[in-house]
Amino acid sequence: MEAAADEAQEPYRIKIGAELHEARLSFSSALLFFEAAMKTFLISRSTVERWMRAGANVAEGLAAPTDTVTRASGDRREFGHPPTWNSDVRGLVDRARQQARVLAERRLSDQRERTAERRLALRLIDIGYKVLSVELHPDKRGGSHEAMQRLNAVRARLKNAA
Numbered sequence: 001m002e003a004a005a006d007e008a009q010e011p012y013r014i015k016i017g018a019e020l021h022e023a024r025l026s027f028s029s030a031l032l033f034f035e036a037a038m039k040t041f042l043i044s045r046s047t048v049e050r051w052m053r054a055g056a057n058v059a060e061g062l063a064a065p066t067d068t069v070t071r072a073s074g075d076r077r078e079f080g081h082p083p084t085w086n087s088d089v090r091g092l093v094d095r096a097r098q099q100a101r102v103l104a105e106r107r108l109s110d111q112r113e114r115t116a117e118r119r120l121a122l123r124l125i126d127i128g129y130k131v132l133s134v135e136l137h138p139d140k141r142g143g144s145h146e147a148m149q150r151l152n153a154v155r156a157r158l159k160n161a162a
Helices: 001-023 028-039 045-059 084-138 145-161
Strands: none
Touching: 001 028, 001 045, 028 045, 084 145
């Protein structure tokens, strides 16, 4: 069935190729011509070139081209139909998005864990400070002003580190 469809399209491709060959003369540059042809017919540059060669051969009276001249294998793009590689890329993109979501959730849980650990560390520092301040206070036996200053400095350093 596909072979019959390709065979039926062949004369039209040759005719389009001859018209493209003629139209090329009205463009100032090949780049502008190929961009316009690709946009109009929704085909690749190599397909435009194949069709133009086939049309030129028929116009010069050479043998009619075979299907392999006007249609490359696998070139079945039609308007509204994505290329075959599109589904493979979509799968990769979906997997990348999923991994990004997992990493974001993991980062969020890591951040929550760090916050909980920091709160616990601050509580531990405050509890230890209270116990040691009772022992090192200048009004208590064995305590001194220098020991309290040292304790306050260590507490501040630990809180900044936590």
